[in-house]
Amino acid sequence: MDRDNEGVTPRELTRDGEAYRFLMSETEEAVYFYTDTIEDCNEATCRLYELPREQLIGHSPLEWSPTLQADGALSAVLGTERFKRAFAGETQWFRWHYRKGDGRTSEAIVHIELVRVDGRRRLLVRARDLLVLERADHAIAETETRFQQILDHTPVIAFVKDVAGRYVFINREHERLLKRPRAEVIGHAPEDIYPPAVAQALRLNDQRVLSEGHAIEFEESVPVGDELRTYLSVKFPIVDRSGTAVAVGSISTDITARKHADEALRSAAIAVSTAEGDRIFEDLVRSMAAVLAVDVVFIAVPSTHTPGRMRTLAVIANGKIVDNVEYTLANTPCADVFGHEFLMIESGLERKYGGEPLFPGLRSAGYAGFPLVDAAGRSLGLISLLSSVPLKDPALIESMTKIYAVRAAAEIERSRSQAALRASEASHRAIFESTEDAIFVHDYETGAIVDVNAKACSAYGYSREEMLNVSIADLSSGKGPYTGENALRHVERAKTGEVQRFEWRRRNKDGSLHWDEVVLKKTAINGVPRILAFSREITARKLAEEGMRQAQKMEAIGHLTGGIAHDFNNILASIMGNIVLATDRETTAGDARLTRYLDQAMLAAKKARDLIGQMLTYSRGRRGQPRPFALGSLLRQSSQLLRSSLPATIDYTTQIADDVPPALIDPVQMEQVVFNLCINARDAMRSNGAIRAGVLFAGPIQAHCASCRQPFAGEFIELFVADSGPGIDPAVIERIFEPFFTTKEVGKGSGMGLSTVHGIVHEHGGHVVIETGLDQGTRFRVFVPPLAGGGAAAMDQTMPGFAPRRLPKTRLEGHVLVVDDEPAVVEVMRDLLEGWGLKVTVAPDGRGALALFSAEPGDFDLILTDHTMPRMTGIELAREATKLRPKLPIIMCTGYGGDVPLAKSTEAGIIARLAKPVEPEELLLALTLHLPDHR
Structure with a gap:
């Protein structure tokens, strides 16, 4: 390898090599190769000098330097000397004043080293503008400040330790835990804060994270005052640019209460499952007293000798089994439990009930009791506890006492049966x-x-x-x-x-x-x-448990469905807006076919909008518009369209009873229920069979909902759809109302039909029952409550239409700032507003809009903004804009109104809210009402 000047070995580069390509295309700093002039440079060099590449190649960088540098030296002399030293193999680092293409002077940090490119000596020059570096440093400092603020306001414990185990960061919650200011913790190790065994365990966990190089979840217990608390900690390595771990970060959540509750439930479950024999009641009260850490627990049943008195089957007091007693039920808390329901008095027991204590010599502050009942619901007795200190955590205590109550009641029944068996x-x-x-x-x-x-x-x-x-x-x-x-x-x-x-x-x-x-x-x-x-x-209990699990699952899926519908609303807003724009212009073309095409396009778009509305209804993101309406009339009108959409191989008939009272419904939503059930029946029969739909007054009914899995009772109007298909497998019924669940082939169904039925029917206070059997067809029975009072006055029995309306020729004046992160929506809004005579400025997000508005607050007459946007929401933009101009009109459009409470938007300064996709008529009315020149 060649060496240049005093043994310096230049770096070897080739134009087609990876290192050369990286310097010229990947790095953000200005890079160029120099002999007597610039031979090659990257785009960052062009940005540095603000000159095109053609004006740089073949020229010396000294041409874009001021005559004198900051120290008074001539740029030509000093620059030539720097290049000369670099060619001699001496790497150069220095600050340099230079001129940009427009003549402005700036300052850069310059690095020069000698290299060989394809065997020829060249100088590799790299430069960074100092102003850009200072801005970057400032941004980093601001980011660190925000990071500190975010973590200081989170309820979890957060910290960072270096590889030596010393704390380099803790948040405010960690300060409260340690009861020490941050300054006394930073720079110290766990051994300076915790007992040796605890510190050693924490350090071993940190070392494991550094060793394995990925996030790990730990349960860690540390003393807090006189109490040992348990935390669920997620610890992760923090690496530098080279990928080397330089620190350990941790986010910790206090799970002490959960651990205590889990342990109590586990102990109770073990106790009731293992308790048996003649001393079972003593075992139950002993276990319950220990699990709940209370002074007294007793099981009591009605006295067989004296009405109005109770006798105990087992009593534990202060850790010892004591003799059974009889006591008068009246004027005791037990009177409110026996034959009734769970009762808990946290404190003040003796003040509330007075009289002699249940157990003389034991002063009690708190009480809890649970009734004992047999399988038929008949009262057997009660199980109760007394505490000398106030009780806490009512939910846990109720769960615990219920577990023991069920076991005690079962044993009472069982023991009575067995005693009778032994008699004769x-x-x-x-x-x-x-x-x-x-x-x-x-x-x-x-x-x-x-x-x-x-x-x-x-x-x-x-x-x-x-x-x-x-x-x-x-x-x-x-x-x-x-x-x-x-x-x-x-x-x-x-x-x-x-x-x-x-x-x-x-x-x-x-x-x-x-x-x-x-x-x-x-x-x-x-x-x-x-x-x-x-x-x-125990079928009823099992169904109740399954109903709870189903409700939780359906709620979670509902949130997902709402988010998807919100995204579709943004897409649909652009489609409908463009149709309206085309409709406004088709009169010029005078093409009747074009008019019909646009009308059909708007019809389809509004149908899609209503379907999205059903998705939002399912997820509770959007509520319908209920009004008094006869379900029979709705079915008649819907059937006209249904018959035309069903194949001729299906025999479709209706059965609508007379004198069915009206219901308070959204007719569009209930029409969707009819359509979805009929389409479901059509597909189940493979387009060959019979469908019968009807409406009748069901009267009083008791049933179990197939959708929400809950029992229901009362007077209902029934809407049914029955088919002659093959029936539904029980395993399918378990999941049939889940969004996106379908038994059809890929591409043959979305899986939203019956989930939409679930959302709409329950939004109307109704329920769904499924009657089906193998090769016996299926009948979906939808029950909705009749309108209170049963009156049908002022009912509009017609379904809303979808015909697109031509907007009146309107001219508005003013300057509107339109803010939306969807480019297609922005373009539609711009065209609509400019078509109405308005001046329009657009911004792709809240921060960009705020920057435009801050520059000229008085230049805008109104802001029209989306809500859900990256970096800054519409609510946040409104707050900041009204600080600069308090009475500025702001209109917010959102595709998912459920996530923005009205009070919150009003407090932020928003004077009107429109739902996406926005109807042009609504938008025009809102602008006319709120633009200053049109009020």
Whole structure:
């Protein structure tokens, strides 16, 4: 390798090499190659000098230097000397004043080094404008300040440590945790703050993050005052430009309360699942007192001797099981629990109820109690607790007491049944037949059913003779783990003397499936060993739990659907605006076909707008416009269009009852329900069969909603759509109302039809019931409440039209600032407003608009802005603009009004809100009302 001057080895470059291409195209600094003149330069050099490349190549950079530099030296002499030293192999760093193309003088940092390009000596010159660097430094400082402010106002704990484990940043929440000012923490390690064991654990977690090089989630416990608190920490490496980890960042959330609640629930679940035997009630009160850390827990039932008094089955006080007592129910908090519902008194118990305390010698501040009921809802007793200190966390206490109450109630029922069984065979049979639990007696060896009670027969739908001839497998759902084989395994385990408690999926004689809670126990009847099974139906509880899960899932999907609809509204705003612009101009062409085409285009666009409205209705992002309307009239009008859209192979008929009261509905939305259900029926029948739609007054009804999974009752109007299709599989019904769920081929369905039905019907206070069977067709029954009072006065029985309207020729005056991050929407708005005579200035986002407005606040008569934009929302823009000009008219357009409360927009200075896609008539009216020259 060649060496130049004093052993300096120039860097080797080739014009087609990666390093050369990087210098000329990737770097942001000015780069050029120099001998006596500039031979090659990048675009950043052109920006630095503000000259085209043609005026730079072949010229010396000294031509664009002032005569004198800042120190008084001649630029030509000093520059020549710098180049000479660089050619001698001495790298140059210096500040240099230069002139831009328009003659302005600026200052740059210049670096010169000797290189070889394709074997020829050249000077590689790199330069950065000092003003640009200073601005960048200022921006970095501002970013750091904002970062600090953001983290100081977040409720989580945030910090950064260097690789040595010293804190270099903590936020305000971390200061409050440590009870130390930031200055006393920065520069210190965990060992200076926490006990050694805690500090060591924290350091090991930090080192693992640095070692593995990615974010890791930890549960970390640290002492806070006298309490040990648990945090969920997400720790991550912070790297420099080279990818080297230089620090560890952490975001930590306090989960102490959640951990305590989880532990309490776990302890309660274990306690109630393992408690058994003669001392079960004592085990329950002992466990409940320990889990909830209270002074007294007792289980009580009505006295069998004295009406109005209660007797305890088990009492624990201050950690010890004490003798059972009887007490008068009146004037005690127990009177508000027994036969009623859960009650909790956080503090002031003795002030509220007065009289003698329930347990003399024990002063109580707080009380909680839960009623004990049997399977039929009859009162059995109560389970209660007393605390000498005020109670906290009502939700946790209610959950805990309910768990123990269910177990205690079950045991009370079970113990009563077993006591009666021991009395005599006669009493055994009486209780056996009258209990609310289904009871089965199984052969000890084979597991065959040898006896059942009346409840078992009525619950399963068999006669007693039939029951004695069916197998366990016949009574099981048949789908694992609820099979005959699994049932026999439970029987085998019961033979060991271990009581078996489990949930079971049973099948009735009619094929229906139900959930049961089953207890198996080894026993002897008349000296013969048997397996005794107690079965209690819990289907209602299971449905309630499933309904809650379904509601949460549908709510989450609803938020997603609303966001998608919002984006479509922006697209549709541009389409409809352009159609209106074309409509305003088609009169000049005088083309009747063009007029018809535009009318049809607007018809389709407005239909699309209404469909998007249904998506927003589903997500609760947009509500309908309800008015008194007869569902029968709606079905008649909708059927006219439906018949033309259904194939001739489908027989479509309607059945509309007379004297059906009106309902308070949005007719556009309810028409969408009719269409969606009929299209769904058409597709299910593969366009061949019969559809029958109708309206009738259902009167009082009790049913279970297939959509929200909740029971409902009352008087309703029924809108039904029935088809002769193949029916719906139960597994499909489970998901049929989810947005985007479809059983059709790709491209054959959007999956929004029935989810839209769900949103609209429930928005109107209604419910949906599905009746279906294999090869028996399907009937969707939509129930909506009748209009209060039943009157039909002032009803408009016509559906709204979609015909596009020509705007009147209007001339407005003024200067409007239009702000939207959708270019297509901006262009439509510009054309509309300029067509009305307005001067229009546009900005692509809130910050750009604020910059334009700040430069000349008095130059604009009105701001027309979108809300959801990057960098600055419409609300934020309005706040800043009205600070500069308080009475400035501002109109906001939004595609998702649900996320902007009216009070919030009014407080920001917005005087009108329009929903996207904006109707030109509404926009014209708003501008006419609020432009200063047109008020």
